[in-house]
Amino acid sequence: MIKANDPTLHSWIEIDPQSDFPIQNLPFGIFQTENKDPRVGVAIGDYVLDMCELGRRNFFELIDLDPNIFHRPYLNDFIALGKPIWRAVRNRVSELLRNDNTEISGNSELIDVCLVKMSEAQMLMPVKVQNYTDFYSSLDHAVNIGTMIRDPKNALSPNWKHIPIGYHGRASSIVISGTDIRRPNGQSKAADADAPVFGPCRLLDFELEVAFITGKETRLGESITTDEAEDYIFGLVLFNDWSARDLQTWEYVPLGPFLAKSFASSVSPWVVTLDALEPFKVKGQVQDPKPLPYLEYTGSHNYDINLEVLLKPEQGEPQTICNSNYKYMYWNMVQQLTHQSSNGCNIQVGDMYASGTISGPEKGSFGSMMELTWRGTEPITLADGSERKFINDDDTVIMRGHGERNGIRIGFGEVKGKVLPAL
Amino acid sequence: MIKANDPTLHSWIEIDPQSDFPIQNLPFGIFQTENKDPRVGVAIGDYVLDMCELGRRNFFELIDLDPNIFHRPYLNDFIALGKPIWRAVRNRVSELLRNDNTEISGNSELIDVCLVKMSEAQMLMPVKVQNYTDFYSSLDHAVNIGTMIRDPKNALSPNWKHIPIGYHGRASSIVISGTDIRRPNGQSKAADADAPVFGPCRLLDFELEVAFITGKETRLGESITTDEAEDYIFGLVLFNDWSARDLQTWEYVPLGPFLAKSFASSVSPWVVTLDALEPFKVKGQVQDPKPLPYLEYTGSHNYDINLEVLLKPEQGEPQTICNSNYKYMYWNMVQQLTHQSSNGCNIQVGDMYASGTISGPEKGSFGSMMELTWRGTEPITLADGSERKFINDDDTVIMRGHGERNGIRIGFGEVKGKVLPAL
Numbered sequence: 001m002i003k004a005n006d007p008t009l010h011s012w013i014e015i016d017p018q019s020d021f022p023i024q025n026l027p028f029g030i031f032q033t034e035n036k037d038p039r040v041g042v043a044i045g046d047y048v049l050d051m052c053e054l055g056r057r058n059f060f061e062l063i064d065l066d067p068n069i070f071h072r073p074y075l076n077d078f079i080a081l082g083k084p085i086w087r088a089v090r091n092r093v094s095e096l097l098r099n100d101n102t103e104i105s106g107n108s109e110l111i112d113v114c115l116v117k118m119s120e121a122q123m124l125m126p127v128k129v130q131n132y133t134d135f136y137s138s139l140d141h142a143v144n145i146g147t148m149i150r151d152p153k154n155a156l157s158p159n160w161k162h163i164p165i166g167y168h169g170r171a172s173s174i175v176i177s178g179t180d181i182r183r184p185n186g187q188s189k190a191a192d193a194d195a196p197v198f199g200p201c202r203l204l205d206f207e208l209e210v211a212f213i214t215g216k217e218t219r220l221g222e223s224i225t226t227d228e229a230e231d232y233i234f235g236l237v238l239f240n241d242w243s244a245r246d247l248q249t250w251e252y253v254p255l256g257p258f259l260a261k262s263f264a265s266s267v268s269p270w271v272v273t274l275d276a277l278e279p280f281k282v283k284g285q286v287q288d289p290k291p292l293p294y295l296e297y298t299g300s301h302n303y304d305i306n307l308e309v310l311l312k313p314e315q316g317e318p319q320t321i322c323n324s325n326y327k328y329m330y331w332n333m334v335q336q337l338t339h340q341s342s343n344g345c346n347i348q349v350g351d352m353y354a355s356g357t358i359s360g361p362e363k364g365s366f367g368s369m370m371e372l373t374w375r376g377t378e379p380i381t382l383a384d385g386s387e388r389k390f391i392n393d394d395d396t397v398i399m400r401g402h403g404e405r406n407g408i409r410i411g412f413g414e415v416k417g418k419v420l421p422a423l
Numbered sequence: 424m425i426k427a428n429d430p431t432l433h434s435w436i437e438i439d440p441q442s443d444f445p446i447q448n449l450p451f452g453i454f455q456t457e458n459k460d461p462r463v464g465v466a467i468g469d470y471v472l473d474m475c476e477l478g479r480r481n482f483f484e485l486i487d488l489d490p491n492i493f494h495r496p497y498l499n500d501f502i503a504l505g506k507p508i509w510r511a512v513r514n515r516v517s518e519l520l521r522n523d524n525t526e527i528s529g530n531s532e533l534i535d536v537c538l539v540k541m542s543e544a545q546m547l548m549p550v551k552v553q554n555y556t557d558f559y560s561s562l563d564h565a566v567n568i569g570t571m572i573r574d575p576k577n578a579l580s581p582n583w584k585h586i587p588i589g590y591h592g593r594a595s596s597i598v599i600s601g602t603d604i605r606r607p608n609g610q611s612k613a614a615d616a617d618a619p620v621f622g623p624c625r626l627l628d629f630e631l632e633v634a635f636i637t638g639k640e641t642r643l644g645e646s647i648t649t650d651e652a653e654d655y656i657f658g659l660v661l662f663n664d665w666s667a668r669d670l671q672t673w674e675y676v677p678l679g680p681f682l683a684k685s686f687a688s689s690v691s692p693w694v695v696t697l698d699a700l701e702p703f704k705v706k707g708q709v710q711d712p713k714p715l716p717y718l719e720y721t722g723s724h725n726y727d728i729n730l731e732v733l734l735k736p737e738q739g740e741p742q743t744i745c746n747s748n749y750k751y752m753y754w755n756m757v758q759q760l761t762h763q764s765s766n767g768c769n770i771q772v773g774d775m776y777a778s779g780t781i782s783g784p785e786k787g788s789f790g791s792m793m794e795l796t797w798r799g800t801e802p803i804t805l806a807d808g809s810e811r812k813f814i815n816d817d818d819t820v821i822m823r824g825h826g827e828r829n830g831i832r833i834g835f836g837e838v839k840g841k842v843l844p845a846l
Contacts (some may be wrong), residue, residue: 131595136678150677157676162619163610167678168591168685172554172769173643182644184766187586187715196585198715198765220596220687221605221846247766253580254573255559255590256679262591262768264643292610292621342621343607343670344846345685346595423644423767 004094005278007406011097012105013115015045020402020411023097026090027235027270027412028075031121038124040070040078041116042093043270043413048121049093053114059096059103063088074128075271076350079215079234086215086234090273123269125176126237127213130348132174133340134209134241134261134356135166137331139285141359144371149249161289164331164339166356169241170262174352177268177415181242183393183422184263188246196250200422203245203376204391208309208367208399210326211239211354212333213271214347221344226297229334230274232347238268238307238399238415239354245370245390265354268399268415276410280304280403282327291335294342301332305403305412307358309367314394316384321372324358324365326401393421427517428701430829434520435528436538438468443825443834446520449513450658450693450835451498454544461547463493463501464539465516466693466836471544472516476537482519482526486511497551498694502638502657503772509638509657513696546692548599549660550636553771555597556763557632557664557684557779558589560754562708564782567794572672584712587754587762589779592664593685597775600691600838604665606816606845607686611669619673623845626668626799627814631732631790631822633749634662634777635756636694643769649720652757653697655770661691661730661822661838662777668793668813688777691822691838699833703727703826705750714758717765724755728826728835730781732790737817739807744795747781747788749824816844 004026011023021027021043031041031048039052051070054060058067065085069078079086096104104110136142142165146155159165175181183204189196215234218224224232241261248260284302309322331339333353341347357367366372369390373379376389391397396418402411427449434446444450444466454464454471462475474493477483481490488508492501502509519527527533559565565588569578582588598604606627612619638657641647647655664684671683707725732745754762756776764770780790789795792813796802799812814820819841825834 131593159610159612159619159673159676162612163674165674165678165681167681168593170554170591170768171594172771172774173767175643179643182767185646186766187582189582189585195712196582196715198717220598220602223608223846244766250582251586251588252677252679253582254675254679255588256675256677258588258590259762259766259768262763263766289618292619294621339682340685343609343667343682343686344596344605345593345682348595351595423646 004091005276007408009094010099011044012099013045013047013097018409019045020409020413021045022408023094024408025272025276025410026093027272027276029126029270030074030124031116032124033116033121037071038073040072040075041121044097046118048116048118050114050116060089060092063092073124074350075126076128080349082216083231086273087275090275123176126269126271127350129171129174129352130350132169132171132352133166134169134354135164135331135336136356137164137329137336138356138358139330140328140361141357141367141371144359144366148375162292164336166336167256173262174265174267177266177417179266179417180420181264181266181417182420184244184247184259185422186244186247186259187250189250201244201247204419205243205245205369206309206391206397207241207243207357208307208322208324209239209241209354209357210236210401211267211352212236214351215349217349218341218347220346223341223344224338226295226334226338229337232337233274233333235271235273236277237271238401238412240266240397240399240415240417241354242266266415266417268412270413272410272412277303277403279405280410284332285330287330295335295338297334301334302327302329303403305401308400310398311382311388312396312398313382313384313386316382318398319383321380322365322367324360324367326358328358328360329355391419393419395419427514428699430831432517433522434467435522436468436470436520441832442468443832443836444468445831446517447831448695448699448833449516450695450699452549452692452694453497453547454539455547456539456544460494461496463495463498464544467520469541471539471541473537473539483512483515486515496547497773498549499551499773505639506654509696510698513698546599549692549694550773552594552597552775553773555592555594555775556589557592557777558587558754558759559779560587560752560759561779561781562753563751563784564780564790564794567782567789571798585715587759589759590679596685597688597690600689600840602689602840603843604687604689604840605843607667607670607682608845609667609670609682610673612673624667624670627842628666628668628792629732629814629820630664630666630780631730631745631747632662632664632777632780633659633824634690634775635659637770637774638772640772641764641770644767646764646767647761649718649757649761652760655760656697656756658694658696659700660694661824661835663689663820663822663838663840664777665689689838689840691835693836695833695835700726700826702828703833707752707755710753718758718761720757724757725750725752726826728824731823733821734805734811735819735821736805736807736809739805741821742806744803745788745790747783747790749781751781751783752778814842816842818842
């Protein structure tokens with residue numbers, strides 16, 4: 001269907017086989033270089049293809065779009081054009097980068113203008129986030145958390161297997177990979193204390209998540225079906241939902257997580273399109289009990305994407321502490337978005353919907369420190385001999401993700417953030 | 424301090440003494456008339472003062488602002504200019520409308536252009552809502568709800584008197600007064616049922632709230648103090664936080680209200696400035712236990728503003744079903760905003776922070792049907808003889824608010840919405 005995914009494609013740009021960004025990927029992002037405005041780019045190998053420069057040179061003249069649509073500080077206007085346009089643009093970029101095409105490759109001045117080394121580009125937030133929802137859709141994660149903080153015999157709340165549980169999050173504090181994360185202050189209360197105290201979070205955690213971004217709006221009062229949901233989804237990013245566990249424990253009853261989450265979430269810069277991820281679709285686990293009819297779906301909507309979390313102490317190398325996979329989702333994206341709109345809530349262009357922590361069945365695949373160290377009772381020992389129950393000041397947390405099929409690797413790059421001491 | 428509040432002021436425009444919009448109020452909104460773009464207006468009596476037309480005629484030339492700042496579909500750009508500018512503009516409007524000023528009153532052509540009858544203006548959303556938080560700050564409301572759905576002996580969660588409890592809400596579905604509200608579909612489960620069902624909400628409710636809008640941003644990682652908070656607040660609107668009680672009961676554990684709220688919230692069109700509300704400041708109730716130091720405050724930050732809810736059946740007159748007051752807030756705005764930023768969460772221009780349902784101590788002052796009918800066990804009888812446990816299809820809910828001091832009435836107008844049957 002999508003020629004841009006053809007595994008036999010090759011580019012005239014030399015690309016390392018271990019790169020996340022072969023010609024079959026072509027994710028979109030927003031970048032900036034010295035003396036130039038923020039603009040849309042496409043990742044290819046170690047380069048960013050400057051879509052703004054290509055647009056103004058009429059390389060997309062056969063597609064029905066404003067040639068200045070890539071001269072924007074966010075992807076929102078571009079993705080609002082709809083799936084047929086995203087597809088046409090991605091296919092056209094694929095054509096331009098193909099080893100038998102000379103429109104760019106035959107023009108060394110043009111190459112200089114429109115191919116920017118990734119190392120020289122500053123990546124910015126890919127979208128202006130309009131609304132942000134965080135789901136809670138990994139069964140292993142929900143069971144782990146429920147076992148630890150509620151009741152091992154009733155780890156799941158009664159609604160969990162009927163509803164893709166989620167909550168509204170804070171859009172303003174979603175930041176691009178590389179942004180330092182300030183350890184939050186907040187209220188917490190020890191189990192045996194009479195009263196809470198206010199001070200730096202002591203149990204700072206990450207949550208390994210993947211978020212999808214919508215590119216099509218609904219009107220208030222409308223709902224969409226599981227069959228329609230994919231048409232609303234532009235693509236995916238890695239998402240670190242930083243969490244303050246001690247704040248969360250004290251504040252979250254009865255209205256849910258609030259300041260334990262809203263101090264920051266970090267996202268990876270490149271939005272990998274659903275089209276590029278098509279080869280990685282796999283069946284999800286059997287849902288028992290059977291979901292209500294509005295949540296039933298046809299086809300496969302889970303994705304076999306390896307996810308990895310690394311922790312880097314201030315002095316030291318990044319060390320893998322978790323290997324998980326996006327396929328471990330009990331509720332898939334299509335069900336999540338359908339549920340979100342089932343009450344008539346309007347979907348907007350640039351909404352971000354995060355998966356919730358993605359944990360697999362084994363301990364090494366748990367997607368948070370809370371689970372990896374079992375609430376701090378089983379610390380992780382790092383290569384430098386130091387121990388971690390949660391995240392320390394000056395630690396950097398790095399998340400990576402990629403799928404691989406037929407020798408083609410489609411990746412997300414990474415999302416990273418370094419924790420600074422509380423103010 | 425603020426000459427625009429002087430009770431001896433009079434306008435050359437004739438204003439009914441019962442109007443919400445005397446010269447001492449001057450709230451800002453966005454309106455539209457035939458063949459003209461959406462723009463900023465100021466309410467005065469039965470008229471809208473067209474700020475866009477005044478701006479282009481240089482009536483604000485002594486104030487440091489772009490004269491086209493009022494030619495916008497939202498107030499965000501104007502309020503981003505900061506409190507000194509809002510004040511200067513409001514003072515200048517007061518001067519122009521004063522009975523001894525002839526700059527407008529002496530020019531009948533100009534009057535025709537810049538004074539629009541309210542009945543001919545369509546009001547639009549005053550701000551593009553960037554982020555939306557809903558607090559839960561009325562003690563009587565929290566006790567009522569806790570008594571009904573949890574435990575009468577432990578009605579308040581242990582954190583309630585330490586934390587201004589709140590949760591992130593959905594910004595996309597906040598709509599302007601007059602917008603019809605579609606009854607949502609969703610999951611609910613009867614207490615004695617084995618499994619949930621999906622269908623139209625059966626327990627549709629309103630929540631009487633007041634929301635404040637921020638006009639100044641903080642940077643991520645920064646916090647503000649209770650002394651600084653007022654500088655961040657532009658003004659207030661009435662807020663109806665429509666709620667689907669049956670959906671809420673089934674979904675809200677463990678992560679809080681989600682689809683029970685996100686189908687719609689309605690706001691009144693005129694943003695009444697904090698400055699205009701200054702005369703109505705009153706002391707809040709004593710907070711015991713004493714809040715943690717970051718939540719302590721000086722001065723008065725509650726407001727004596729009468730709030731009223733009316734219900735209008737399809738065939739019938741509006742009938743008052745609740746008289747409450749904004750002064751019944753346990754946690755005030757200044758504490759709410761300080762708490763929101765205490766973890767470093769960044770505040771943006773155009774954020775909306777709703778109070779939570781405002782109930783007083785007596786039954787007639789409860790701010791939701793849930794409380795007024797005590798979960799449906801004590802129905803309200805309307806003038807037409809019909810009963811209401813919750814809100815029926817084709818019912819219209821109207822909320823009004825005003826304060827009165829020294830014979831001066833400062834009001835909000837109203838927020839109303841009619842409920843349409845589920846799709």
